[in-house]
Amino acid sequence: MYNRTDLFKHKAIYQQQLANQLVTAVIVLDEKLTIQYLNPSAEALLGKSYRRLFNLAFDDVFPNSTIGAIRLQQVIESGQEFNDSDVSIQLGDHYTFTAEVTASATEFNQQPHILLELKQIDQQKQISAEAFQQQQWESARDLIRGLAHEIKNPLGGLRGAAQLLTKELNSEQQEYTSMIIEQADRLRNLVDRLLGPNQLPKMEVQNIHIVLEKVTQLVSFDNEKNIQVIRDYDPSIPDIAFDADKVQQAILNIVNNAIQAIEPESEITLKTRVASNQTINGQRVKLSIMLSIIDRGPGIPEDIQDTLFYPMVSGRSNGTGLGLSISQTLIHQHHGKLSCKSRPGRTEFTILLPISDETKL
Structure with missing residues (x-):
């Protein structure tokens, strides 16, 4: 049987191991908003080790984040957590990513701290945006094709009527029907292009x-x-x-x-x-x-x-x-x-x- 002290030690070991195994990036800030801890996922996300980031100010590590020090300070003062699902974070001059961020107040060694959880969502956003664009493109394509078919059918009748009318007119009057036929052909070519490729690829x-x-x-x-x-x-x-x-x-x-x-x-x-x-x-x-x-x-x-x-x-x-x-x-x-x-x-x-x-x- 475990006594009370051993049980707390046992629990602490699992808690520490669990934080190191999390896929979510975890960062702990003290009341001065300096980094006191980050798990391996946070090290991978930020591209820097715990040793290099320890005791650095939040604003120095995240100078262009849409979450500022004032907002984090409010978490310590109010004790209320916040969640932001679309936070832009820039690291250096060229690397920017989007993350879902949760900030909550906690205590370590009887001192107020902030627990930050970051989950990078760029890939999910890209997949969602591409799926939406693909759906919109297919809808627009189907709409255009439907309109193109509706235009093409009467165009054929218009061109045929102009050809028949040409036979009833003298040479001077045929200039007008020739223009109708020419413009009908131009519109038909445009409609064919709107319909797009209709043959399956020959692989x-x-x-x-x-x-x-x-x-x-x-x-x-x-x-x-x-x-x-x-x-x-x-x-x-x-x-x-x-x-x-x-x-x-x-x-x-x-x-x-x-x-x-x-x-x-x-x-x-x-x-x-x-x-x-x-x-x-x-x-x-x-x-x-x-x-x-x-x-x-x-x-x-x-x-x-x-x-x-x-x-x-x-x-x-x-x-x-x-x-x-x-x-x-x-x-x-x-x-x-x-x-x-x-x-x-x-x-x-x-x-x-x-x-x-x-x-x-």
């Missing part, structure tokens, strides 16, 4: 770099701006099954958009790597080909970045807004993912194509 095992070389060659044939294409390939990438024409069209649409946006004599980089543990359309994929198209142009306007792949959305006054939507459809047909990150001076489109037994067959 053949091949190397993705063959497609990139064809894209580079096509760019060189019509290169009035003298754009230089930088190739940064990973030669270890295995062959996978895909439709070369469809993937080429998807990449070419992105590259052409970049060429129109950037200044003459600029560069576009085509980069390939093998990526591990990527989330594609809500599913975790162990290995995938990551293909990046990078330019140093002005960037995509922030107000259209969330709807960039919707039909009829364009950042150019003379753009149709169909190229990227078609690219999204083509990549989606390969069970892949097309995404974009853009800021002034750098725009990067990323295509992920899964490497699996199915894509190798």
